[in-house]
Each structure stands twice: as C-alpha cells, then as structure tokens.
Amino acid sequence: xxxxxxxxxxxxxxxxxxxxxxxxxxxxxxxxxxxxxxxxxxxxxxxxxxxxxxxxxxxxxxxxxxxxxxxxxxxxxxxxxxxxxxxxxxxxxxxxxxxxxxxxxxxxxxxxxxx
Amino acid sequence: xxxxxxxxxxxxxxxxxxxxxxxxxxxxxxxxxxxxxxxxxxxxxxxxxxxxxxxxxxxxxxxxxxxxxxxxxxxxxxxxxxxxxxxxxxxxxxxxxxxxxxxxxxxxxxxx
Numbered sequence: 001x002x003x004x005x006x007x008x009x010x011x012x013x014x015x016x017x018x019x020x021x022x023x024x025x026x027x028x029x030x031x032x033x034x035x036x037x038x039x040x041x042x043x044x045x046x047x048x049x050x051x052x053x054x055x056x057x058x059x060x061x062x063x064x065x066x067x068x069x070x071x072x073x074x075x076x077x078x079x080x081x082x083x084x085x086x087x088x089x090x091x092x093x094x095x096x097x098x099x100x101x102x103x104x105x106x107x108x109x110x111x112x113x114x115x
Numbered sequence: 116x117x118x119x120x121x122x123x124x125x126x127x128x129x130x131x132x133x134x135x136x137x138x139x140x141x142x143x144x145x146x147x148x149x150x151x152x153x154x155x156x157x158x159x160x161x162x163x164x165x166x167x168x169x170x171x172x173x174x175x176x177x178x179x180x181x182x183x184x185x186x187x188x189x190x191x192x193x194x195x196x197x198x199x200x201x202x203x204x205x206x207x208x209x210x211x212x213x214x215x216x217x218x219x220x221x222x223x224x225x226x227x
Binding site (some may be wrong): 004033035042043044045048055056058088090092099102103104105106107108109111 | 219
C-alpha cells in the first residue's frame with residue numbers, strides 16, 4: 001500500500017502570496033489532519049477533515065483553510081503569506097477520526113519558505 | 116498550546132544503553148501516542164496506549180501510562196545509532212472534537 005504523499009515537497013514564496021498544498025491519504029483512509037511544525041512552536045494542529053467535512057480546527061487565523069475531496073485527498077491553502085508561515089506542513093491520515101484512537105500515518109511534509 | 120510536555124528535552128546515550136523519555140499532560144485523554152521524527156521528515160507512529168491501559172510493549176519499546184499522575188514514559192532498550200531522532204508524545208483529547216496535541220519533543224542522540 002502506498003503511504004501518505006504530499007506535494008510539493010519544497011516551496012518558496014514571497015510575502016503576500018498564497019499557496020496550496022496537497023495531501024493524498026493512504027487508500028481507504030477517510031480522515032486527514034494537517035499540522036504546522038516550526039522550531040519555536042513545535043507541532044500544532046491546523047484542522048481535520050473526514051468525509052469532506054471539517055471536523056475540528058486549531059487556533060490559526062482564517063488565512064489558513066482547507067478542504068477534502070470525495071476521494072479523500074485534501075488541500076490546504078494559506079493566503080496572504082507572512083514570514084512566520086515558514087514551516088514544515090505535515091498531513092496525516094487514518095481510517096476514521098473517532099477520538100484519534102487509530103494510528104496516524106504521516107506524509108513526508110511540505111517545507112514552505114516565505115521570503 | 117502544548118498538552119504534552121516531554122522530559123528531558125535532549126538525551127545523549129551510548130549505543131546499547133537504555134533510553135527513558137517522559138511525557139506529562141494536563142487534561143483527560145482518550146489515548147497517548149509516541150512518534151519518532153528523523154531530521155525534519157514526517158513522523159513515524161511508534162506506539163499507542165489507551166487511557167485504560169497501564170503498559171504496552173512493541174519490540175524494544177515499552178510504554179507506561181499513569182493517568183492519576185497524567186504522565187507516560189517511553190523506554191527504548193538496547194539503543195542503536197539508528198534510534199537517533201526526535202521523539203514526540205501526543206495526547207488524544209476526549210469528546211466529540213477530539214484532536215491530537217503534540218509536545219515539543221525530545222532529541223535523542225545515540226553514540227556508536
């Protein structure tokens with residue numbers, strides 16, 4: 001079974017631009033969660049999608065948004081990029097989303113650099 | 116805000132020694148999970164322990180959970196150079212809007 005894939009792996013943008021990151025979960029997994037990882041704040045939960053519905057959201061501004069498609073693939077978008085958005089963005093998938101009682105399978109991440 | 120707080124922040128041991136890492140948390144949890152991350156890559160799930168379990172083993176890994184003290188420990192026995200990585204504990208909160216909250220991680224260095 002193929003693992004979680006994320007595209008692109010690396011991205012360089014300038015302040016004010018917007019960016020879209022993509023995550024393809026493991027086949028059969030319906031839950032996709034997104035995390036931002038920075039040296040200062042560590043791993044922070046962005047949001048979780050299950051069956052095309054956002055089930056939970058972390059404490060991030062509205063510039064961060066996401067969606068999930070019928071094939072469970074998910075995208076996250078960051079508009080009006082700021083320098084502080086530079087981070088490793090990780091997505092994780094699991095079969096269901098009930099109470100995070102299952103193993104989360106992480107992708108390799110997308111490293112975003114905002115100049 | 117971080118739910119899990121790992122201790123120590125960094126650990127350096129010799130190959131063959133055991134490594135013990137601790138995690139404390141603040142609120143009620145559904146389960147606690149440990150992950151490993153190699154040098155800025157994706158996280159690899161190591162082990163999940165449910166709130167009604169006290170100890171779990173997986174290969175060279177042993178995890179304990181003490182819900183009364185809101186703490187967990189991860190023991191890696193007979194460490195290898197390949198165990199060098201960052202280790203994170205993550206707690207799954209209870210309730211309908213459960214989410215996984217990570218600590219800041221422990222950097223483990225195993226010297227050959």
